[in-house]
Amino acid sequence: MPISSDVKIGDDVRIFHPDLVNLYGCSIGAESKIGTFVEIQKNTSIGRRCKISSHSFICEGVTIEDEVFVGHGVMFINDRYPRATASDGQLQTENDWTVVPTLVKRRASIGSGAVIMCGITIGEGAMIGAGAVVTADVPDGALVAGVPARLRAGDPFP
Numbered sequence: 001m002p003i004s005s006d007v008k009i010g011d012d013v014r015i016f017h018p019d020l021v022n023l024y025g026c027s028i029g030a031e032s033k034i035g036t037f038v039e040i041q042k043n044t045s046i047g048r049r050c051k052i053s054s055h056s057f058i059c060e061g062v063t064i065e066d067e068v069f070v071g072h073g074v075m076f077i078n079d080r081y082p083r084a085t086a087s088d089g090q091l092q093t094e095n096d097w098t099v100v101p102t103l104v105k106r107r108a109s110i111g112s113g114a115v116i117m118c119g120i121t122i123g124e125g126a127m128i129g130a131g132a133v134v135t136a137d138v139p140d141g142a143l144v145a146g147v148p149a150r151l152r153a154g155d156p157f158p
């Protein structure tokens with residue numbers, strides 16, 4: 001089922017191809033737009049008037065506030081040391097690992113292809129360059145880019 005019945009969808013949300021997304025256990029605020037081939041997992045929250053571009057993956061534990069832009073193919077992470085199996089060799093279950101949450105504050109923008117490590121806060125109005133690997137908190141209004149992402153001079157809202 002591309003959009004699970006437990007998804008809370010606000011007024012005037014636009015999901016361009018409802019059959020080509022995978023949304024479950026999440027909430028999406030009013031007037032937000034969701035592109036094609038986006039997956040949004042359970043226990044995530046997308047604010048109002050956000051744009052989530054195609055091919056992005058928003059995993060469990062991510063909170064995205066209002067007016068946030070997520071570019072194409074952005075990857076969030078919620079497990080720093082992932083394993084397929086537990087120490088007994090059996091496939092891991094939810095009891096074998098802990099979700100590490102991430103917060104993206106209001107009006108931040110995340111460039112295409114960025115990877116956002118877990119346990120990160122991206123500050124209000126911050127701008128993340130395309131292809132960045134964000135490994136630490138990003139201050140409000142900061143512009144960061146590169147691998148690992150570093151502060152750059154410049155105004156994210158020129």
Ligand SMILES: CC(C)(COP(=O)(O)OP(=O)(O)OC[C@H]1O[C@@H](n2cnc3c(N)ncnc32)[C@H](O)[C@@H]1OP(=O)(O)O)[C@@H](O)C(=O)NCCC(=O)NCCS
Binds near residue numbers: 072110111132145
């Ligand atoms: C990071 C960004 C905001 C910088 O824009 P800018 O300030 O106009 O930067 P410039 O193009 O003037 O480049 C300035 C320097 O940063 C470097 N740079 C630019 N973007 C970069 C990026 N994403 N990662 C690493 N370095 C980058 C340039 O190579 C240049 O380096 P130099 O001074 O050594 O030559 C922009 O390049 C970017 O990545 N925007 C995101 C776009 C995007 O993903 N949109 C999604 C929807 S289409």
